[in-house]
Every structure is written in C-alpha cells, then in structure tokens.
Amino acid sequence: MKSKFLYLLLLVSSFGFSQSINDYTGVIIPLKYDFLKSENQYRLATLTKVNLKKAGFEAFYANENFPGGYNDRCSLLNVDVIRDNGFLVTKLYVVFKDCSGKEIYKSEVGKSKEKEYDVAYAEALNMAFESVYALHYKYDGTPAVNNGYTGMAAVPQGVQAAPAGVTAAAAVAVSVPNSSTEPDGSVLFAQPIKNGYQLVDSTPKVVLKAFKTTNPSIYMASKGDIQGTLVLKDNQWYFEYYEKDTLMSEKIKVKF
Known part of the structure; x- marks a missing residue:
C-alpha cells in the first residue's frame, strides 16, 4: 500500500x-x-x-x-x-x-x-x-500547452448579445468616440483564454474579454461592467455596446 x-x-x-x-x-x-x-x-x-x-x-x-x-x-x-x-x-x-x-x-x-x-x-x-x-533555461522544442484554450464553444452565461434586430451591418450608423479603447491609441494584445481571448495592454492589464460565436468576425465582449460585441469591419475591430438607447462603437487596435 x-x-x-x-x-x-x-x-x-x-x-x-x-x-x-x-x-x-x-x-x-x-x-x-x-x-x-x-x-x-x-x-x-x-x-x-x-x-x-x-x-x-x-x-x-x-x-x-x-x-x-x-x-x-x-x-x-x-x-x-x-x-x-x-x-x-x-x-x-x-x-x-x-x-x-x-x-x-x-x-x-x-x-x-x-x-x-x-x-x-x-x-x-x-x-x-x-x-x-540556476534553472539553466534552454528551450526544449516542446510547445507550451495552453489548457485554458478549448476552441469553439457556446457564449458563456452572463454575456449578453446586442438587442434583437441590431446586426453588424446596422452598426455603421452609430456614435463613434474619437479615442480608441486605450487613450494613447496603443495596441492591445490578444491572449487565448477559455472560449476566446483576453485583450491586454502593455502593463499587462486585461482591458477587454472577447468570447467566440459561430461567426469568426463577431465576438461577445465585456469591458468591465459593459457588455457588447467585438466586430470586425473592413479589417478593423470595433467594440460595440449600448449606452442607454445609443449604440456606441469604439475602434480597437488588436494584435493576435
């Protein structure tokens, strides 16, 4: 025994x-x-x-x-x-x-x-x-395994979609703030997590989380307490969400 x-x-x-x-x-x-x-x-x-x-x-x-x-x-x-x-x-x-x-x-x-x-x-x-x-580091050629990344999955509980009737195409006519997500316009880096990515700045601090949908150009996203979507349009990502009754869109610079 x-x-x-x-x-x-x-x-x-x-x-x-x-x-x-x-x-x-x-x-x-x-x-x-x-x-x-x-x-x-x-x-x-x-x-x-x-x-x-x-x-x-x-x-x-x-x-x-x-x-x-x-x-x-x-x-x-x-x-x-x-x-x-x-x-x-x-x-x-x-x-x-x-x-x-x-x-x-x-x-x-x-x-x-x-x-x-x-x-x-x-x-x-x-x-x-x-x-x-003292560890005598040397890369052994074995790829690191990210246990948190499992590929396509359903939208996690608690993440809400945009109201019915609002599509990516309809998001063109929205209020667009002049600044990007980061005040200095810096790039956010995408790190794989379960069901999607977390976008971090150079600190690194998590700025936004994006979760996969069946459309690779649209992610369910959360930024703090704000729930919305991360949408790819014309090779540019936008974080879109509702502020009261107004659909807002923030340009996001992302490096995957």
Whole structure:
C-alpha cells in the first residue's frame, strides 16, 4: 500500500512539473511593475531584460513588434517583479506566468539594505535572478500547452448579445468616440483564454474579454461592467455596446 502511494505521489509530481520554463520560447516584459509609478522607473524593465538575456531567454518588451516565430503569445512567458514587505530591507522576487495567468515559476527573494531605491532595487533584482540562472533555461522544442484554450464553444452565461434586430451591418450608423479603447491609441494584445481571448495592454492589464460565436468576425465582449460585441469591419475591430438607447462603437487596435 505504501509503495502504491509513493508511486502515485511521484506520478502527480511529474504531472505538476510537466509544464516548465523550458517549454517556452521567450519572455514578455511589462514596461511598468505594480509597485512603480512610471514606466521603466529605476530602469527595472531594462535590468529585467538584461538578466533574462543573461539567463538564456529571448526577451521582449510588451510594446515591441516581435520577430517571426514569436507571434504566438502562448508560446511566451510573462514575467513580473513583485516587491515584498520588509523593514529597512528591499525585497524583490520574479514570477513567470503563462498566457492564461498560471504561475510557472517563482524565484527566490532578492534582498538589499541599500537606502537609495535605484541601488536597492537593482541589487535585490539581480539577487533574485540568481535562482533563475540556476534553472539553466534552454528551450526544449516542446510547445507550451495552453489548457485554458478549448476552441469553439457556446457564449458563456452572463454575456449578453446586442438587442434583437441590431446586426453588424446596422452598426455603421452609430456614435463613434474619437479615442480608441486605450487613450494613447496603443495596441492591445490578444491572449487565448477559455472560449476566446483576453485583450491586454502593455502593463499587462486585461482591458477587454472577447468570447467566440459561430461567426469568426463577431465576438461577445465585456469591458468591465459593459457588455457588447467585438466586430470586425473592413479589417478593423470595433467594440460595440449600448449606452442607454445609443449604440456606441469604439475602434480597437488588436494584435493576435
């Protein structure tokens, strides 16, 4: 009985670690971490990329145009740097997640007693990456499996369609705000999720979720509490929804 239990434990452990960082072709770096006030403050995004390259990863900033062979977002990891609470000590650790937000690896905590933030953050981050170096990353050629993506499915419960009688063709004569979904007009990146995609900005923050229908040019979509549709017209995506009795349409720049 004991031997059977040990065998089961080993089997479960093997399955749990079957998805490792070696299954991913590279890493996406956000321009701003949650504990910072501005993009690349204290040059932490730059320092993250330097460390990732040193550890053997192909690394890209979230706003970069990725070269050929790296366009599948789920073949890439998303890296984040987390600040831990510490009295008179700066503590940082690194987290790698897949495109559905599942944690793949978390580094050891790097520490620094330096008083100046730029020095302390750099020292703590470099120390945290020591455990990443120890992984001896090397892409093994095994494609990462996105367990959250299952293909075509029914519209999820709670997502409402546009009122009857309103079609994509009728959406031409609507109120169109001047700005896109993002105030600066930046591109949103599509990450596969169950039944569709989540559109994230360069933070990365989820801005909009889109769910598949039987028409590949129309998705049921939600943006916060707003329910609507994501529609492809003339090679351009629009998020359309009702505001009181007025049909609104926002141009969305999406990179799939």
